[in-house]
Structure formats: C-alpha cells, structure tokens
Amino acid sequence: MNSDKEYPSALHVQDGVDQPAQVNPYLQYTPIFKPQTYTVEEYVQGITSGDRVFLSRAITLIESNLQKDYQKAQAILEACISRACPSVRIGITGVPGAGKSTFIEAFGKYLTSIGRKVAVLAIDPSSERSKGSILGDKTRMETLSTDENAFIRPSPSAGTLGGVARKTAETLILCEAAGFNTIIIETVGVGQSETAVKDMVDFFLMLMISGAGDELQGIKRGIMEMADAILINKADGDNVKKAELTRTQIRSALKLFPLSDSQWTPEAHTVSSLQHNGIADVWTMIERYVAFTKNNGYFDKNRTLQWQKRFHMFMKESLLDAFYGNENVKENISRVQQDLLNGKISPYQAGTKVLDDYFKHKED
Amino acid sequence: MNSDKEYPSALHVQDGVDQPAQVNPYLQYTPIFKPQTYTVEEYVQGITSGDRVFLSRAITLIESNLQKDYQKAQAILEACISRACPSVRIGITGVPGAGKSTFIEAFGKYLTSIGRKVAVLAIDPSSERSKGSILGDKTRMETLSTDENAFIRPSPSAGTLGGVARKTAETLILCEAAGFNTIIIETVGVGQSETAVKDMVDFFLMLMISGAGDELQGIKRGIMEMADAILINKADGDNVKKAELTRTQIRSALKLFPLSDSQWTPEAHTVSSLQHNGIADVWTMIERYVAFTKNNGYFDKNRTLQWQKRFHMFMKESLLDAFYGNENVKENISRVQQDLLNGKISPYQAGTKVLDDYFKHKED
Numbered sequence: 174m175n176s177d178k179e180y181p182s183a184l185h186v187q188d189g190v191d192q193p194a195q196v197n198p199y200l201q202y203t204p205i206f207k208p209q210t211y212t213v214e215e216y217v218q219g220i221t222s223g224d225r226v227f228l229s230r231a232i233t234l235i236e237s238n239l240q241k242d243y244q245k246a247q248a249i250l251e252a253c254i255s256r257a258c259p260s261v262r263i264g265i266t267g268v269p270g271a272g273k274s275t276f277i278e279a280f281g282k283y284l285t286s287i288g289r290k291v292a293v294l295a296i297d298p299s300s301e302r303s304k305g306s307i308l309g310d311k312t313r314m315e316t317l318s319t320d321e322n323a324f325i326r327p328s329p330s331a332g333t334l335g336g337v338a339r340k341t342a343e344t345l346i347l348c349e350a351a352g353f354n355t356i357i358i359e360t361v362g363v364g365q366s367e368t369a370v371k372d373m374v375d376f377f378l379m380l381m382i383s384g385a386g387d388e389l390q391g392i393k394r395g396i397m398e399m400a401d402a403i404l405i406n407k408a409d410g411d412n413v414k415k416a417e418l419t420r421t422q423i424r425s426a427l428k429l430f431p432l433s434d435s436q437w438t439p440e441a442h443t444v445s446s447l448q449h450n451g452i453a454d455v456w457t458m459i460e461r462y463v464a465f466t467k468n469n470g471y472f473d474k475n476r477t478l479q480w481q482k483r484f485h486m487f488m489k490e491s492l493l494d495a496f497y498g499n500e501n502v503k504e505n506i507s508r509v510q511q512d513l514l515n516g517k518i519s520p521y522q523a524g525t526k527v528l529d530d531y532f533k534h535k536e537d
Numbered sequence: 538m539n540s541d542k543e544y545p546s547a548l549h550v551q552d553g554v555d556q557p558a559q560v561n562p563y564l565q566y567t568p569i570f571k572p573q574t575y576t577v578e579e580y581v582q583g584i585t586s587g588d589r590v591f592l593s594r595a596i597t598l599i600e601s602n603l604q605k606d607y608q609k610a611q612a613i614l615e616a617c618i619s620r621a622c623p624s625v626r627i628g629i630t631g632v633p634g635a636g637k638s639t640f641i642e643a644f645g646k647y648l649t650s651i652g653r654k655v656a657v658l659a660i661d662p663s664s665e666r667s668k669g670s671i672l673g674d675k676t677r678m679e680t681l682s683t684d685e686n687a688f689i690r691p692s693p694s695a696g697t698l699g700g701v702a703r704k705t706a707e708t709l710i711l712c713e714a715a716g717f718n719t720i721i722i723e724t725v726g727v728g729q730s731e732t733a734v735k736d737m738v739d740f741f742l743m744l745m746i747s748g749a750g751d752e753l754q755g756i757k758r759g760i761m762e763m764a765d766a767i768l769i770n771k772a773d774g775d776n777v778k779k780a781e782l783t784r785t786q787i788r789s790a791l792k793l794f795p796l797s798d799s800q801w802t803p804e805a806h807t808v809s810s811l812q813h814n815g816i817a818d819v820w821t822m823i824e825r826y827v828a829f830t831k832n833n834g835y836f837d838k839n840r841t842l843q844w845q846k847r848f849h850m851f852m853k854e855s856l857l858d859a860f861y862g863n864e865n866v867k868e869n870i871s872r873v874q875q876d877l878l879n880g881k882i883s884p885y886q887a888g889t890k891v892l893d894d895y896f897k898h899k900e901d
Contacts, residue, residue, distance in 0.1 A: 247886055254880055339885060346883070397793075398762075422793070429761075429790045477878065484877055484884035491892050492856050513848055514841065516618055519710070520848035521703060522611055528855050 213245060217252040220351050225324060228351045235343045236329040250343055257349035261463055262356045264370040266396065267380030272406040273359055275446040276380055278314045283452050284355050285322040292353035293317070295328035296341050296360045296370055324353055335490040338369040342483060345373065371399050372479050372486075375472060376459050379403045383412060383419035398430055401439055402458060408443035408450065416443045435471045437462055496531065505530055577609060581616040584715050589688060592715045599707045600693040614707055621713035625827055626720045628734040630760065631744030636770040637723055639810040640744055642678045647816050648719050649686040656717035657681070659692040660705050660724045660734055688717055699854040702733040706847060709737065735763050736843055736850075739836060740823050743767045747776060747783035762794055765803055766822060772807035772814065780807040799835045801826055860895065869894055 211219070211227070216234075219227025234246040267273050281291045293314070317323045326348075329340045345356050358374055360366045371377050379400040397403070403423050408416035423441040432438065440458060444451035466472040496502055509523040575583070575591070580598075583591025598610040631637050645655045657678070681687045690712075693704045709720050722738055724730045735741050743764040761767070767787050772780035787805040796802065804822060808815035830836040860866055873887040 247883075250883055251881075251886060254883060343883065343885070426790055426793045429786070480877065480884055481874075484873075484887050487885050487888040488860070488892055489857060491888065492860055493853060495896070496852070496856055509848075510845075513844065517615075519611075519614055519618060519707065520844055521707065521851050522615060523848050524851040524855065528852055532859070 213248045213252065216245075216249045217256070217350075220249070220253060220347060221256050223352050225351070228324065228347060229326075231347050232326060232344050235347070236340050246343075250346060253347050253350035257346055258352055258354050260349050260354045260356055261376065261459060262345065262358065262374040263459065264358050264360065264367075264374035264377040265380060266360050266367050266370065266378070266400075267406075269361060271380040271382050272446055273361075273380055274314055276404070276406055276444065277357060277359060278317045279446040279449055279452050280455060281314070281317040281323055281357065282320065283449070283456065285317075285320050287456075289355045290322045290324075290353045291317075291320075291355045291357065292324040292326070292345075292348035292351075293357045293359065294326050294341050294344055294348070296334075296337055296358060296366045297328040324348060324351075334365055334369055335486070338366075338373070339483075339487065342373050367396050367399060372482060375466070375475065376401050376462055378455075380406050381419075381423075382407045383415040397426070401435070401437055401462060402455075403427070403439065403441045404451075404455065405441070405443045406446055409445035409448050413443075419443075435462075435466050435475070436469060437465060437471075499531060499534075501534055502527060502531055577612045577616065580609075580613045581620070581714075584613070584617060584711060585620050587716050589715070592688065592711060593690075595711050596690060596708050599711070600704050610707075614710060617711050617714035621710055622716055622718050624713050624718045624720055625740065625823065626709065626722065626738040627823065628722050628724065628731075628738035628741040629744060630724050630731050630734065630742070630764075631770075633725060635744040635746050636810055637725075637744055638678055640768070640770055640808065641721060641723060642681045643810040643813055643816050644819060645678070645681040645687055645721065646684065647813070648820065649681075649684050651820075653719045654686045654688075654717045655681075655684075655719045655721065656688045656690070656709075656712035656715075657721045657723065658690050658705050658708055658712070660698075660701055660722060660730050661692040688712060688715075697854075698729055698733055699850075699858075702730075702737070703851065706737050731760050731763060736846060739830070739839065740765050740826055742819075744770050745783075745787075746771045747779040761790070765797075765799070765801055765826060766819075767791070767803065767805045768815075768819065769805070769807045770810055773809035773812050777807075783807075799826075799830050799839070800833060801829060801835075863895065863898075865898055866891060866895055 211230070216227055216231050220231055231246070231249050234242045234249065237243070237246065265273060265277065277293060281293060284291045314325060318325050326344060329337055332340075341358065345358070348356060356374075358370050360370045367377075377400050379396065379402070381403060383405055405416045405419050405423070420441045420443050427439045427441060430439070442451055442454065442458070444455065446452070463472065466475070505527045509518065509526050512518045513520065513523045575594070580591055580595050584595055595610070595613050598606045598613065601607070601610065629637060629641065641657060645657060648655045678689060682689050690708060693701055696704075705722065709722070712720060720738075722734050724734045731741075741764055743760065743766070745767060747769055769780045769783050769787070784805050784807050791803045791805060794803070806815055806818065806822070808819065810816070827836065830839070869891045873882065873890050876882045877884065877887045
C-alpha cells in the first residue's frame with residue numbers, strides 16, 4: 174500500500190513518509206520502522222500549517238487500499254476541502270520524448286521564483302516502476318524536487334484509471350489545503366488519462382516537439398482538441414526553425430476547431446525548457462486565461478461541473494465494478510458471448526439475459 | 538407507440554404500416570383500422586421475401602414500447618440476424634443546412650440506378666415532429682421515397698439516445714434481412730448521436746458546406762476526427778471556388794490527424810448534389826474503402842467489435858437507468874447535491890452515501 178517504498182531512500186527524507194516516527198531507546202531490538210498514529214485533527218492541523226511530512230502521510234492514507242485507512246483518509250479530506258487555498262490547476266500532457274519533465278522542472282522553478290507554491294502530481298494508471306513511469310524517477314526534476322516551495326508526488330501505484338484519478342483528485346485537495354496554489358497534473362499522451370486530467374484542471378497544456386512533418390502522429394485522436402494551449406518544446410539550437418514551422422501548422426489547425434465552452438482561443442507557442450525561453454510567457458498566458466474565464470464565469474462554472482461530474486462518474490464506475498465483478502455476471506457473459514459472436518443473438522438479447530439474472534439475484 | 542401515425546397519409550400507402558388489414562364487410566360500424574396479427578414466422582417469411590409491408594410492421598414492433606410487442610419483436614429479430622444479407626453500412630452527418638437530404642436523395646438514386654437496394658434510417662433522439670426532424674418530412678426525398686429499391690424510415694419517436702440507437706441498430710438488421718444491401722444512417726451534427734452512428738456503420742461520412750472561413754464552426758468537436766471522408770457539398774455555381782478552397786483546408790487539417798485503426802486515410806471531396814457532380818465518386822471511394830478494410834481485416838473486426846460494444850453498452854445503460862430511475866437514489870442524490878455544491882463533501886463521499894443506500898436496499 175505504501176507506494177513510496179520502492180523509491181530511493183533519499184526521497185523519503187524529503188517526503189518523510191517512511192521515516193521512523195519515534196524510536197523507543199529502551200527497545201533496541203524492535204523494528205525501527207513504526208509510524209506513529211496521528212488523529213484526524215493532528216493531520217489536518219499539520220497539513221494546513223504547511224507541514225509536508227503530514228501532507229505526505231495523508232496522501233499515503235488516501236492512496237492506501239486498506240479499509241482501516243479509508244475512514245481516516247475521508248475524514249481528513251472532508252476537513253481539508255473547506256481549507257483549500259485558491260489555486261490554478263494545470264494539466265500537462267505529451268508523448269514520451271516531448272520533454273515533459275524538463276519543461277515541468279523549468280516551469281516549476283520559474284513559478285516558485287515568482288513566489289508561487291507548486292505541487293506536481295501525476296496520473297499514470299499504467300505506471301510500473303520498472304518501466305520508468307512518469308515522475309517515478311524524481312531525479313529527472315532534481316532542482317525542483319529540492320525546492321522548498323515545490324512538492325512532487327509520483328503517481329499512485331498502478332490501478333484502474335478510475336482509482337488513480339480518484340486518488341489524484343483527492344491528493345490535489347490536500348495539496349491546496351497545504352497552501353500549494355499552483356497544481357500541475359502530468360499525464361502521458363496515451364489512452365484515456367487525458368480526459369481524466371482535463372476533468373480536474375482549469376487549464377490543459379499539450380507539449381509536443383517538431384519532427385519530420387508527422388508531428389501529430391502518435392498523439393491520440395481528440396487530445397489536440399482538448400488543449401487550451403500547445404507548446405512546441407525543444408525550440409533551441411538547430412531546432413528553432415522547425416519548431417516555428419510546426420507552430421504555424423498547429424495554429425492553422427487550431428483555427429479549424431470550434432471554440433470550446435470556455436470561449437478561449439487555444440494558443441500555440443514555442444518554448445525551450447533547456448534555455449528557459451518562453452517559460453515565463455507560458456505563465457502569463459495561463460494568467461490571461463484565468464482572468465478571462467473568471468471574467469466570463471467559466472472558471473467557477475467549470476469547477477462546479479467537474480465536481481458534479483466526478484460525483485456521477487464515481488457512482489457509475491462503482492455500479493459497473495459491482496456488476497462486472499459479480500461471479501454470476503462473469504459466468505453469464507462468457508456463456509452468451511459465444512452466441513453473440515456466432516451471430517445467433519443480438520447484443521440486446523444477450524444483454525437482457527445477463528441483466529435479468531443479475532437483478533433476479535439482487536432481489537433474492 | 539405507432540410512430541408513423543403522425544405522417545401524412547400518403548406515406549402510409551408506401552409503408553403500409555397503418556393500412557387496414559382486412560375489413561369484415563359484415564361489421565360496417567366497427568372501426569376500419571384493425572391490424573391483422575401475424576405470427577413470428579409470417580413476419581420473418583414476409584421480411585425475407587422482400588415484402589415492405591411486413592418490414593414496416595416489424596420495425597413498428599421494434600419501435601414499440603409495449604411489453605406485449607417486445608417478445609415478438611425480439612423473436613423476429615433473432616430469426617432475421619442469420620438471414621441478413623451482406624451489406625455496406627454508411628453513416629452520414631452534417632449540420633443543418635449542409636444539404637444532407639438532397640445529398641442522400643442524389644446518392645440513393647445513384648445507388649439504386651447501379652442495382653443496389655438502399656435503406657435510409659435516421660438517429661435523432663431530439664426528434665420532435667413539429668420541429669421538422671430529420672427524415673420527418675419525407676417529401677424532402679421525393680424521388681428516392683418512390684423508388685422501389687429504396688426504403689426510407691424516419692427516426693423513431695423521441696427517446697433517450699440509447700433507446701433510439703438500439704431501435705435503429707435492430708431496424709438495420711431487419712432491413713438487411715429484407716435484402717437492402719446499402720444502409721444509410723443519417724444523423725444531425727449535434728450532440729452524442731455521431732458516436733452512436735459511428736458505432737453501427739462501416740463508413741462514416743461528414744457533409745459540410747464552404748462558408749466565410751469559419752467552415753468548421755458549429756461542428757461538434759471531435760466529429761471531424763471520426764470521419765472516413767468529408768464532403769464539401771453545394772459545390773455548384775458561384776460556390777465551386779470556395780468549395781475547392783475549403784477542400785484544400787480540410788485536406789491539410791486531416792493530414793494532421795493520426796490514422797485510425799482502419800489504417801484508412803480520410804479523404805476530402807467536393808460534391809454537388811444538385812448537379813450530381815461527384816456523387817458516383819463517393820460510391821467508388823466507399824467501394825475502395827470496403828475493399829481496403831476487408832483486405833486488412835478491419836471490416837470484419839470492426840463489425841465484431843461494434844457488436845460486442847453494443848452488448849456492453851446496453852448492459853451499462855440498463856444498469857444506470859435502473860440506478861437513476863430508483864426513487865431512493867433520486868432522493869439521496871438531491872440530498873447530497875447541496876453539500877457537494879457547497880463544498881462540504883467530496884464527490885466520492887457524496888457518491889458513497891448514495892451507493893451504500895442503493896446496495897443496502899437492493900439486498901433487502
């Protein structure tokens with residue numbers, strides 16, 4: 174359950190998650206590791222006073238799948254919701270190789286330099302430590318991770334997208350209660366996780382690099398349309414011209430899309446995370462976006478909608494989990510599947526058979 | 538339940554749905570309208586022999602929400618599945634004004650002229666007769682509707698998208714059992730219905746017209762990426778140049794998207810439904826697509842996937858309908874909603890409250 178256990182020990186010092194709480198000097202031979210148990214009030218007090226040890230521990234509780242941790246985690250969360258500071262939540266996506274870590278490092282350092290407190294979270298349901306998952310290797314953000322105004326939290330252990338998204342959304346609130354007013358949620362540009370991130374941020378940023386004319390290959394369909402801005406990264410050295418060209422192409426493509434509900438026109442810019450070119454402009458743009466959407470009411474409306482959407486999404490996922498996790502259902506599905514694929518029955522007839530049995534058993 | 542009742546009587550002659558079956562001459566004062574009741578075997582025999590009266594009646598049974606019709610409709614459907622002829626299923630979308638009816642009329646006439654049998658169905662969950670819903674006014678396809686090798690069926694009465702989609706998907710099978718080897722499913726370019734259509738066709742066509750540079754405005758985001766081809770309609774008279782320009786723009790935009798699973802490169806063409814320019818080419822393109830995807834295995838794979846997807850979608854929708862239709866759930870949702878919007882509880886805490894109560898009652 175303790176998802177941090179597999180990280181290099183140096184990280185534990187920063188996060189404080191696995192640190193021994195208090196060692197009893199009289200019990201030399203008991204295991205050193207014995208985390209102290211705090212009350213909900215102590216947690217909340219610790220988090221809101223900005224104590225990152227408490228923040229990290231509380232996040233570990235949220236990420237825990239143990240029933241005993243669940244109640245406490247929810248109580249802490251409930252107390253933190255009303256204590257969350259006003260924030261800007263930024264989602265960042267991009268295919269592997271687009272330079273997300275380097276960008277977040279440069280962007281995050283810039284943000285703390287102008288006095289903002291930055292928390293970096295990740296959504297990556299496919300995450301496996303051994304495959305070098307996003308944020309798994311914190312050394313990729315060496316400077317940012319030692320910044321006292323930054324807090325970096327790797328993706329929770331691999332799980333369903335719904336589960337990971339839920340944990341990230343709850344972690345976000347704890348970070349805001351701890352005073353982090355700029356939340357960056359990173360995701361990798363594959364699969365459905367972009368939609369999950371889009372649904373928990375105010376601003377959605379897509380990172381890409383210029384290539385040989387096939388810049389958009391590899392980007393999952395529909396992701397470009399979700400972006401509030403597209404950054405062409407690595408616009409440095411020999412790459413500058415190519416990056417400018419790509420930016421022009423992207424700008425024309427973006428013009429073809431209708432405006433989203435925010436009424437914001439998506440922008441395309443080049444940046445060099447390496448040379449820190451354009452990094453400050455990214456924040457200026459986000460500030461413009463926030464002012465624009467706060468002014469037209471979209472900012473608040475969007476957060477309320479996201480909040481409600483997650484409520485319904487959670488219920489939906491739970492219902493489906495209960496259904497598909499049911500042993501009778503599993504058996505019946507594999508039974509009707511054959512007739513379905515052989516074209517003997519319609520999808521509706523097959524479905525009715527499974528459902529009838531499910532609801533009959535429910536009512537028993 | 539008889540969704541044809543509101544159509545002009547002339548249509549009834551063609552469809553034969555509401556025609557009196559046999560009038561008993563000895564009972565002068567009984568109502569003339571008394572549809573004869575046929576057995577499932579008679580229906581199936583009628584449909585597969587190409588009798589459009591039986592086809593229309595069977596579709597009416599499918600569209601009926603009466604329990605007594607349901608069993609019979611499903612039995613007919615089951616018998617028809619294995620008797621469906623090999624077909625090409627084409628989805629057509631486009632904003633109002635793009636000229637969908639005129640195009641379908643021209644395209645449909647061309648198809649029957651080369652010996653194909655064409656069925657035109659519609660998905661339009663928001664359909665209300667009074668608002669001139671798609672296909673509601675059959676006179677818009679005057680020539681096609683009197684063609685003996687064409688069968689036009691308006692959208693089923695307004696209902697949920699799931700319900701309408703289901704009825705259309707089942708109707709499609711009956712049409713194929715009746716020998717219609719080219720199925721056109723029309724939808725209007727708004728909302729989620731495109732996804733529903735995409736999920737029941739082999740080829741997805743998007744119709745648009747050239748405008749003042751804002752051609753894509755009004756098109757729901759993401760729809761362009763679903764299209765296997767985009768037709769710029771009304772490329773006639775003064776419009777030809779503008780249409781060509783739009784086609785060029787669309788072509789560059791399409792290039793930016795990654796290939797879909799079919800490996801087919803989406804095409805953009807201009808057509809004039811009025812002058813019949815480019816109409817034959819549309820069919821040639823679709824034939825090319827069919828050959829291409831049959832060759833790479835996508836055609837069959839896609840149909841199997843659609844079939845399975847609809848099976849799961851139907852179960853999912855049914856589960857959610859049962860949940861959201863539950864009186865306790867409705868009450869609990871409105872109760873937690875307030876705390877949720879006031880930021881007192883998280884979406885997950887709110888959801889847990891509703892779910893706990895639902896499953897508790899289910900087990901009672």
